[in-house]
Amino acid sequence: MSASAPARADGRVTEARCPPGRPRRARSLAGGALLVIGMLLLPLSLAAVWARSQLTDTDRYVAAVAPLAGNPAVQDALVHDVTDGVMPHVRLDGLLKVVPPAQRPALRRKFTRGIREFVDKQVRQVVTDRTFPALWTGVHRIAHRALDGTLASSGNGPVTLDLAPVLARVRHQLSGNGLGIDIVRHVPPTGASIVLLKPPDVPRFRAVFQDARAGARLLPPTAALCLLTGLLLARRRRRALICTALGCAVACALLSAALALLRTRLLEALPAAVSRPAADAYADALTASLRTGVWTAIGTAAAVIVLATAGPLTARLRRTAPPEPQAPS
Numbered sequence: 001m002s003a004s005a006p007a008r009a010d011g012r013v014t015e016a017r018c019p020p021g022r023p024r025r026a027r028s029l030a031g032g033a034l035l036v037i038g039m040l041l042l043p044l045s046l047a048a049v050w051a052r053s054q055l056t057d058t059d060r061y062v063a064a065v066a067p068l069a070g071n072p073a074v075q076d077a078l079v080h081d082v083t084d085g086v087m088p089h090v091r092l093d094g095l096l097k098v099v100p101p102a103q104r105p106a107l108r109r110k111f112t113r114g115i116r117e118f119v120d121k122q123v124r125q126v127v128t129d130r131t132f133p134a135l136w137t138g139v140h141r142i143a144h145r146a147l148d149g150t151l152a153s154s155g156n157g158p159v160t161l162d163l164a165p166v167l168a169r170v171r172h173q174l175s176g177n178g179l180g181i182d183i184v185r186h187v188p189p190t191g192a193s194i195v196l197l198k199p200p201d202v203p204r205f206r207a208v209f210q211d212a213r214a215g216a217r218l219l220p221p222t223a224a225l226c227l228l229t230g231l232l233l234a235r236r237r238r239r240a241l242i243c244t245a246l247g248c249a250v251a252c253a254l255l256s257a258a259l260a261l262l263r264t265r266l267l268e269a270l271p272a273a274v275s276r277p278a279a280d281a282y283a284d285a286l287t288a289s290l291r292t293g294v295w296t297a298i299g300t301a302a303a304v305i306v307l308a309t310a311g312p313l314t315a316r317l318r319r320t321a322p323p324e325p326q327a328p329s
Contacts, residue, residue: 024235031233035240038226039247043255045223046297048215050290055151055209058144062137064285069127069136073277079123080275081194082166086119086174087112122173126166135165143196150202151209159197242308249301252294259287259294 053060068074090112126132143161150159197205227244234240263283270279 027233028235031230031235031240034226034230034233035244035247038223038230039244039251041219041223041226042248042297043251043294044215045219046252046290046293047255048212048219050287050293051208051212052216053289054286055212056148058141058148060289061144061286062141064288065140065282066133066137068281068285069133071278071281073275073281075124075127077275077278078127078163078166079120082123082163082170083116083120085163085167086123086170087116090115090119119170119174123170126169126173135169139163139165147197150197151206156199156202158195158199159202161194161196163194238308242305245301245304245308249298249305252297252301256291256294259290263287 054064055061139161143159147159231237231240231244267276267279267283270276
């Protein structure tokens, strides 16, 4: 009989228990590693799900940009772009034939400025009309489907926001201009468009699209599995839950800061011809759901921390409270 085996009173020997330190330590380390991985995957999951929904779901994209039809900055940019598409087709040669050649340059500039102001006014009436939001969503629906088709195929053609429907409405508005100038005859039915994705950028954007689609399928369940398994392996689950919630909140806050920095860099890289206020409005509209998801995750983490902390505190207060005096019998 081994000298280290304790003997019971009835003479039978009980087996000595193994020291629990090493298995518990390994379990705690594995749980902690899984929790850290889950914390890191949570913001990546939010970003991947948002990217997939914006790139593949036309209805969600249209719903996100629909309010921009009434945004003054977007309206101003649209009026400017459509007017720029109309003005090159305005011909003043017939009007200037009766003017001496020396006076034609100054008179051309004066007429051009006046006609541009008139066209600008007509375009603004179109984009501020109550029927314009339906036209706006139709334009964006077509553009998003073209983007989805380009990313799903192997072509490298540009993706544009075709303003032909808006231009057609403007042509109708200009048909009764009252200026004695046949502007509509010179304006083509197409030609006004905004380039959303240039051909050199298509392969890189397609790679991002494929990564986002794969990440949206794999990252959320992986993050949830890591967090759940890590909490189950933790020795002190309440403390682990509080630390995990705090870590998730910090990770989501870092994602929010990274988004703000990325947005600033992208807006600074835009060409000078692009309206900065309109680009700001687009960025806000497209990232609204992601920012909502980030702040929802931070709020949920804060609620978990408060509830997990309030439980032991309430129990401690109950234990330390003086007993209520009993009524004399």
